[in-house]
Amino acid sequence: MKHISVMLEETIALLNVKPDGIYVDATLGAGGHSYEICKQLTTGRLIGFDKDFDAIERTKKRLAEFGDTVTYVQGSYTQLTEKLDELGITEVDGVLFDLGVSSPQFDDPERGFSYRFDARLDMRMDQTQALSAYEVVNNYSEEDLIRILKEHSEERYAHAIVKHILRRRPVTTTFELVECIKAAYPAKELKKGHPAKKTFQALRIEVNNEFAEAKDAVDQAVNLIKVGGRVVVITFHSIEDRIVKTIFNNYGKPAKVNPRIPVVQEEILHYKLISKGTKASKWELEDNNRAHSAILRGIERVV
Incomplete structure (x- = not known):
C-alpha cells in the first residue's frame, strides 16, 4: 500500500x-x-x-x-x-x-497497532522501551484501564470492555482483545463501524505517552x-x-x-x-x- x-x-x-x-x-x-x-x-x-x-x-x-x-x-x-x-x-x-x-506502523502486522491483523499486543513506537500494550492490558488495574479508555478515546463502553478483559487475562494478541471488545458492545452498536477503534487508540496513546x-x-x-x-x-x-x-x-x-x-x-x-x-x-x-x-x-x- x-x-x-x-x-x-x-x-x-x-x-x-x-x-x-x-x-x-x-x-x-x-x-x-x-x-x-x-x-x-x-x-x-x-x-x-x-x-x-x-x-x-x-x-x-x-x-x-x-x-x-x-x-x-x-x-x-x-x-x-x-x-x-x-x-x-x-x-x-x-x-x-x-x-x-x-x-x-499500522500496516505492519507484527507491530500490533492494528485490529485488522492478529499479532502479539505491542504498539510501541520505540521498540526498545519496556512498556507495551501487553503490559497495559494485563497489568493495569481495573480503575486505570477504565480511566485511559475514557480519557484517551472517550470510549462509552469502557467499564464493560475492561470487565471482559479482566475475565480473559492474560490477553496476548490483538484478536483476543478484539473479542473482549466485541463481547462488551451491544449488538446494535457493532453495525456502526469497528468497535475496537477507540480501545486500540487509547492503548497506543498510553503506551507511547503521546x-x-x-x-x-x-x-x-x-x-x-x-x-x-x-x-x-x-x-x-x-x-x-x-x-x-x-x-x-x-x-x-x-x-x-x-x-x-x-x-x-x-x-x-x-x-x-x-x-x-x-x-x-x-x-x-x-x-x-x-x-x-x-x-x-x-x-x-x-x-
Missing part, C-alpha cells in the same frame, strides 16, 4: 521553506513531508527525528539522493532542544509535527524557532489538537484582560497564528481516508 502524506501541499506551503534554512521534521514516519522539504533546500539542512528504528532506516533510503542535507536522530521529539544543542544548533527556521502513528510528549515537544519547538520561523503541526485526535491549539494561543494571542481596567502598556506578542485549524480538502478526502480527522495548525515568530 502506497503511503500518502496528509495535507502535503498545505503543510509545506505553511512551513514556508527557505533554501538556506534549518528545518526539523520531528516525526519522520515514511518521509513524505521530509522529501518535499529537502527538494526546496539548497544550502539548508533537515534534521529528522523518529523513535522508530525501522522508520529511520526506511526514510534513509527514500531521502538518499539528498545526502548530507539530512541528519537523522533516533529518539523522541521531546529531546528536540537537547539533540539540536548536541549538533550545535540553537535556533531553526521551522519545525514540523505529523502526530500519531504512521501508516507503515499527549504528554506532544505537549512538551511542541512547546520546545515554539521556543526554538528564529524570527520568521514557523512551527506547523498536524493532529488526528481532538484532545491532541486541543493541546496544540492551547499552546499556540498562549504564545500567539494576547492575554485576556478585564475591559474595565485600563491597560498601562499594550502587550507585545512575539508570535502570530498562521493557521487556526485547516482541514483536508474534499479532493484529498476522496483519496486518503487518514486525512478525515486531520487538523493543520501553524505559528510564526515575528519578534
